[in-house]
Amino acid sequence: MGIKPKTAGVAFLVILCFACGRSGKEHTKNETGLSATTVIIRDSSLDTVKQMALEVIKDGFNAGAGYQEVWIRDYNTFINLAAHVHTKELLKENLRVFFRLQGNDGNIVDGFIPKQKAKASEGGYEYVYTDLEENYAGHKNTVETDQETSLVQAVYKYIKSTGDTHFLQEKTGGKSIESRMEMAMQFLLEKRFNEKYGLVYGATTADWGDVQPEHEWGVYITEDTHYAMDIYDNAMFLIALDNLMDMAPSLQQKWRPVRNRIAENTMKYLWDDSRHKFIPHLYTDDSPFPPDFDENEIYYHGGTAVAIEAGLLSKEEIKISLQKMTDNVKKSGAASIGLTLYPPYPEGYFKNRGMHPYGYQNGGDWTWFGGRMIKVLIENGYEKEAREQLRPMIARVIENKGFYEWYSVDNEPRGSATFKGSAGVLFDVIQLLRENE
Structure with missing residues (x-):
C-alpha cells in the first residue's frame, strides 16, 4: 500500500533510501542516483526513530497510552530499550512485582496496576492480590500461555543488559528469583502441558493473540473454551528454557531433555512440511470453527517469527517463510510483514467485534511482531532483506510521529499512539x- 507523504520532506526520502537495503557507506551517486545528502537522511532516519524510542520510554513502563498496566509480554520486548534510560533498580523492581504476584502454583500474571486503580467491575478483570505485594494488583488473561515464558525472557534480557547476575539469588518470599523462574516453567509442565503430544497448550487464539473466539471479550478461559497447541506458545517456551539454562547452567540436566522433547514435538506435530508452514492449531478435542473451514490455509506471521528466534527453522526455511510473508502482504494490501496472519478469519468467527477481518489480532499489521521477524532475519544472515522489510515500519513511525500499536490493512494507525513494544523492537533492530555496520 505504501506511505502517502504529508510533505515532500524526510518521510519521502526515507522510503527512497531504504529501497536498496545497503548501508550509506556503500552508496555512490552513480550507482543509485541519490545524493550524499539523501544517504545522510537515510542514516539519520534510523537515529531519529531510535531517539523517538528513547523519549517514549522515559514516561514509564505501562504498555502504551491506552493502557494503565505494566504487561509482562510487552515489558519483555522493551526492557532492552528501558535499560538505556532507567536505572537498574527500577528495571528490577518491575520484575520483582511480577514475582511477588506469582501464584503458589508458579503461574505469572499478565500485568499489574496500582491497587488504588484496580477497580473490579462486572465483566472486567478479576484482580490478583498477594501478601508479598503491598502496592500493586495483578491480572491474567488466562487464554494465553506466554506470561511465564515472557518473564523468564525479560529477566534474561535484564541481566544481559546490565550484567547484574546477583539478581538471580535475590530472595522474594523466601525463594530466589532463579527458583521462582523454575517454578514458572514447572507451572507450564503441570498445568498447561498435553502429554499426548508433548506440547504446551492454551485456548484457541489468533496466532500470538490473547482473544478466544467463544466470548465477546475473550481473555478468560470459560466452559466454552476450545483448547489447542500452537507454534507461538511452544516457541516462547523453548526460548525461555534456553534463557533459563544460560542464566543457571546447573539446571541444564533437568531442563535440557524437556527443551529437546518440546522442540522435536513442535516440528513433528505443528510443522506442515508439504506447505512449509506451521499449522494454526492442533486441537486437544475439537475446533471452535465450522467443520468445513480449512484453518490451515491461514499463515501465522508472528508465531513463525518467534519459531525462528527459537532456532526451529533452517536458513532455507527462513527464506521460504519470508517469501510467504511478503506474498501475503501483497495479496492483502498491507504495508508490512507485521501482518498478523493471512488470510484473516472470516467475519463472525470471533465474538469479539474488534476481531473482524483485518481487525486487531485478526490481520492487523503489528510492528511489535514484524520487528522481531526483521531481527531474526539479520541474525540469520538476511540483512539486505531485513533492511527492505524495515523500510515501511521506519517510514510510518516518522510519518505518524509515533509508535502506534498496530495498523489497518491500508496502513492507518490504530490503538495506542505510544505503544512501547513497537518502540522496543525497532530499537533492538536499529x-x-x-x-553490523
Whole structure:
C-alpha cells in the first residue's frame, strides 16, 4: 500500500533510501542516483526513530497510552530499550512485582496496576492480590500461555543488559528469583502441558493473540473454551528454557531433555512440511470453527517469527517463510510483514467485534511482531532483506510521529499512539544494524 507523504520532506526520502537495503557507506551517486545528502537522511532516519524510542520510554513502563498496566509480554520486548534510560533498580523492581504476584502454583500474571486503580467491575478483570505485594494488583488473561515464558525472557534480557547476575539469588518470599523462574516453567509442565503430544497448550487464539473466539471479550478461559497447541506458545517456551539454562547452567540436566522433547514435538506435530508452514492449531478435542473451514490455509506471521528466534527453522526455511510473508502482504494490501496472519478469519468467527477481518489480532499489521521477524532475519544472515522489510515500519513511525500499536490493512494507525513494544523492537533492530555496520 505504501506511505502517502504529508510533505515532500524526510518521510519521502526515507522510503527512497531504504529501497536498496545497503548501508550509506556503500552508496555512490552513480550507482543509485541519490545524493550524499539523501544517504545522510537515510542514516539519520534510523537515529531519529531510535531517539523517538528513547523519549517514549522515559514516561514509564505501562504498555502504551491506552493502557494503565505494566504487561509482562510487552515489558519483555522493551526492557532492552528501558535499560538505556532507567536505572537498574527500577528495571528490577518491575520484575520483582511480577514475582511477588506469582501464584503458589508458579503461574505469572499478565500485568499489574496500582491497587488504588484496580477497580473490579462486572465483566472486567478479576484482580490478583498477594501478601508479598503491598502496592500493586495483578491480572491474567488466562487464554494465553506466554506470561511465564515472557518473564523468564525479560529477566534474561535484564541481566544481559546490565550484567547484574546477583539478581538471580535475590530472595522474594523466601525463594530466589532463579527458583521462582523454575517454578514458572514447572507451572507450564503441570498445568498447561498435553502429554499426548508433548506440547504446551492454551485456548484457541489468533496466532500470538490473547482473544478466544467463544466470548465477546475473550481473555478468560470459560466452559466454552476450545483448547489447542500452537507454534507461538511452544516457541516462547523453548526460548525461555534456553534463557533459563544460560542464566543457571546447573539446571541444564533437568531442563535440557524437556527443551529437546518440546522442540522435536513442535516440528513433528505443528510443522506442515508439504506447505512449509506451521499449522494454526492442533486441537486437544475439537475446533471452535465450522467443520468445513480449512484453518490451515491461514499463515501465522508472528508465531513463525518467534519459531525462528527459537532456532526451529533452517536458513532455507527462513527464506521460504519470508517469501510467504511478503506474498501475503501483497495479496492483502498491507504495508508490512507485521501482518498478523493471512488470510484473516472470516467475519463472525470471533465474538469479539474488534476481531473482524483485518481487525486487531485478526490481520492487523503489528510492528511489535514484524520487528522481531526483521531481527531474526539479520541474525540469520538476511540483512539486505531485513533492511527492505524495515523500510515501511521506519517510514510510518516518522510519518505518524509515533509508535502506534498496530495498523489497518491500508496502513492507518490504530490503538495506542505510544505503544512501547513497537518502540522496543525497532530499537533492538536499529541497534543490531548499527553493530553490523
